Amino acid sequence: MRLAVPSKGRLREGTLVLLRDAGLQFESTDRALAVPVRNADLELLFVRTDDIPELVTDGVADLGITGQDLLAEYGADLPELVELGYGKCRLVAAVARDDEAEKLEDLAGRRLATSHPNATRRALADRSIDATVVALRGSVEVAPKLGVADAIVDLVSSGSTLLQNDLREVGTLLASQAVLVATQERASTTDVQRLATSLSSVVQARRQRYVLLNAPADRVDEVVALMPGLASPTVVPEASTEWVAIHSVVERDTVWDLLPKLRAAGATGILVLRIEQMVE
Ligand code: AMP
Numbered sequence: 323m324r325l326a327v328p329s330k331g332r333l334r335e336g337t338l339v340l341l342r343d344a345g346l347q348f349e350s351t352d353r354a355l356a357v358p359v360r361n362a363d364l365e366l367l368f369v370r371t372d373d374i375p376e377l378v379t380d381g382v383a384d385l386g387i388t389g390q391d392l393l394a395e396y397g398a399d400l401p402e403l404v405e406l407g408y409g410k411c412r413l414v415a416a417v418a419r420d421d422e423a424e425k426l427e428d429l430a431g432r433r434l435a436t437s438h439p440n441a442t443r444r445a446l447a448d449r450s451i452d453a454t455v456v457a458l459r460g461s462v463e464v465a466p467k468l469g470v471a472d473a474i475v476d477l478v479s480s481g482s483t484l485l486q487n488d489l490r491e492v493g494t495l496l497a498s499q500a501v502l503v504a505t506q507e508r509a510s511t512t513d514v515q516r517l518a519t520s521l522s523s524v525v526q527a528r529r530q531r532y533v534l535l536n537a538p539a540d541r542v543d544e545v546v547a548l549m550p551g552l553a554s555p556t557v558v559p560e561a562s563t564e565w566v567a568i569h570s571v572v573e574r575d576t577v578w579d580l581l582p583k584l585r586a587a588g589a590t591g592i593l594v595l596r597i598e599q600m601v602e
Contacts, residue, residue, distance in 0.1 A: 435465035
């Protein structure tokens with residue numbers, strides 16, 4: 323099996339870390355195009371991120387990791403097997419700060435400059451917004467100032483670049499992140515599904531934490547109620563009958579809020595551990 327991965331750019335590092343966290347062993351150099359994975363029947367094809375939709379569509383690679391925005395731009399019709407949780411960004415429309423537009427619909431009949439013309443046209447059509455798309459290679463942010471267009475459509479993660487250019491966001495056309503895709507023919511094969519399960523086990527584990535703590539036996543219900551884990555928490559008796567140990571998997575983003583509440587409910591010896599992989 324051949325997996326096309328980004329050879330450079332924003333998605334390269336996240337992809338290499340993910341593959342290694344999933345346990346795949348391989349050399350990564352900037353030059354090598356095809357690299358064998360030592361412990362799997364898999365070859366990594368290091369190529370440009372924006373070539374990956376086409377390489378998978380044409381069957382040059384069986385699988386690929388690329389951005390959802392690039393799949394939309396190419397118009398790829400490939401099954402997205404796993405959303406990988408990095409490379410998150412949005413394709414947004416923005417206007418000059420003093421423009422009267424407030425929402426996407428206000429851009430009807432106007433000219434939009436973008437280096438993502440296909441994804442933009444498709445997203446506008448989905449919303450029945452009839453606007454003229456001006457395809458530019460770069461420097462899209464200055465298009466309104468130069469009078470080339472009334473608005474721009476560009477990828478942002480924080481939006482700070484828009485602010486620096488005196489632009490104001492009016493709406494999101496597409497939310498994107500890195501994804502694992504496969505050819506239509508191979509998507510449901512055992513080998514592809516095994517790789518998808520393995521990558522998804524890492525992505526899922528990153529969003530969770532394993533929490534262990536001691537709780538007074540008479541306050542177990544109170545502590546358990548605070549921890550809505552995947553399944554119900556495991557409660558283990560301790561040598562002293564006055565205490566129990568409680569283990570649970572919780573959402574990483576809730577831990578900051580959860581810890582003081584557990585403490586207030588009498589929990590002690592609270593440990594929060596990373597999980598490497600997780601298959602439900
Ligand atoms: P590259 O041009 O190779 O650095 O990769 C660009 C890809 O990274 C885009 O197609 C998106 O999928 C992703 N990406 C994530 N955040 C951003 C961002 N703030 N601006 C542009 N691309 C982003």
